[in-house]
Amino acid sequence: MEAVAALQVGIPLRTTAMPRARATLRDVSRAQTLSRAQTQCSACNLLDKCLSADLDTDTTRLLDDLVTTRVRLRKGETLYRAGGSFTALYAIRSGSLKTLLLAEDGREQVAGYHMPGEILGLDGVGNEEHECQAIALEDSEVCVLPFDRVEQIARESAAFQHNVHRYLSREIARQRTLMLLLGTMRADQRLAAFLLDLSQRYQARGYSSSEFILRMTREEIGSYLGLKLETISRLLSRLQQEGLIQVQGRVVKLLERPALRQLVGQSN
């Protein structure tokens, strides 16, 4: 109960060596059990983005009772936290979340920014507990996919199994890209790459690819890119001054995409 209260306030929970809390669904404000009609994956408009891609109708039917719970999160609330026992994957239906990496010494870093259709919680499969914390950046809704059910269906359907593997693997690939970014790019290149990535992901979801809203603060973006907030701020200003983008608070407009790509591309 106290946990819930704390979360409602939306405190980022700056965990200096947090006594790894058990976090379950009770942690979030509203978990709701849903009627079957509400949860059928086959009726979900995010179909092609999720685990249910490319399945025959028989298999799709298997999925229909996979999701029995959906969770609503308010901005700032935690979906799961590091050390919390892993029981399910989460598919984002609406809104967006960030994942936060926490080291024992209090060091922390934003590990990812996640949009509708993406699946969260994959990091927990390994040792039954989550390794990072997921926090809503705005009011959001996620589907709960109990992992034992996921594994069960994967055993029954090779196609679904393959989707699961693909998702795990894609997560690996995503992180690879980030490692390259963190390991080899200058600050301005990192920011440009970040903006282009956002643009591309928004486009894939049917939103404008040239104008969008940053859901993260300068500090969060900086943390994600291994930089400080001041650097992010300065660079946004500079890119604007150079005419590559237009910034107004959190609203960003990409003006010269080729130039941005070129900036990212120059390998020194």
Add this chain to the structure above:
Amino acid sequence: MEAVAALQVGIPLRTTAMPRARATLRDVSRAQTLSRAQTQCSACNLLDKCLSADLDTDTTRLLDDLVTTRVRLRKGETLYRAGGSFTALYAIRSGSLKTLLLAEDGREQVAGYHMPGEILGLDGVGNEEHECQAIALEDSEVCVLPFDRVEQIARESAAFQHNVHRYLSREIARQRTLMLLLGTMRADQRLAAFLLDLSQRYQARGYSSSEFILRMTREEIGSYLGLKLETISRLLSRLQQEGLIQVQGRVVKLLERPALRQLVGQSN
């Protein structure tokens, strides 16, 4: 054939926008088909490190005809490369390999250093082709695990399936740690963390945890840690001067492990 020749020389293949080559087993010097007795996972001394952990005897038997091929690599040879079609996972039996990340613009970074008992190739599951290149750092031997067989067995055995998932997930966790390192640590902290990681992994394999041989050059270590070779060299000297380690070429001795841990731990 030409491919083999090139590889024999051990050229690092500095691929500036390499025309993504198809790489198969023919690429490596000696792929050998083995008798059943030679390849039984149940007889492998790396048992507990590999996919066959925690299985009942029935399932273990399933694995016995999983590995039909083993590959020998000489130092500098490539096991698979980016863009090569993904057909199998590879379990390292002896030796060590590095994985190399390649961006389209020629940027490249060492993504990992891999030891016996570890599994390579997980990044290929997603889109049927490898996303990085694996190169032997010394003469090595790996078991070939055809991935369709792996998936098949996973459908038959929940325990094995779980191992597969665990492995994929662990890879994600490993990269997470690296991201934290690249995103938040100073150069000396990165190097200390690297040395401690090696130490711990050598220990887990029954080798000395306080004295070991670096199988990578300063340049490769630097690339792995997002630093330059000169920085690595300087830092190794400095850590030696401070009495924390002892370095002699590639032979490293950890003298003050607590101090190293403390160095890594201080979050600023």
Add this chain to the structure above:
DNA sequence: CGACTAGTTGAGGCCAGTCAATGTTGGTGG
């Protein structure tokens, strides 16, 4: 309105990169 959070911008410092010279090691062929 005051308190607070998020963001911008400037001045100065330091850490790691760059460039360059030199030393060391290991493999190869005469």
Add this chain to the structure above:
DNA sequence: CCACCAACATTGACTGGCCTCAACTAGTCG
């Protein structure tokens, strides 16, 4: 066995990019 070469490594001097510290502004919420 030694000479030679190439790859690897060390060290120094200098530079520059990003961080730190700090002051100030803009927007938000009770």
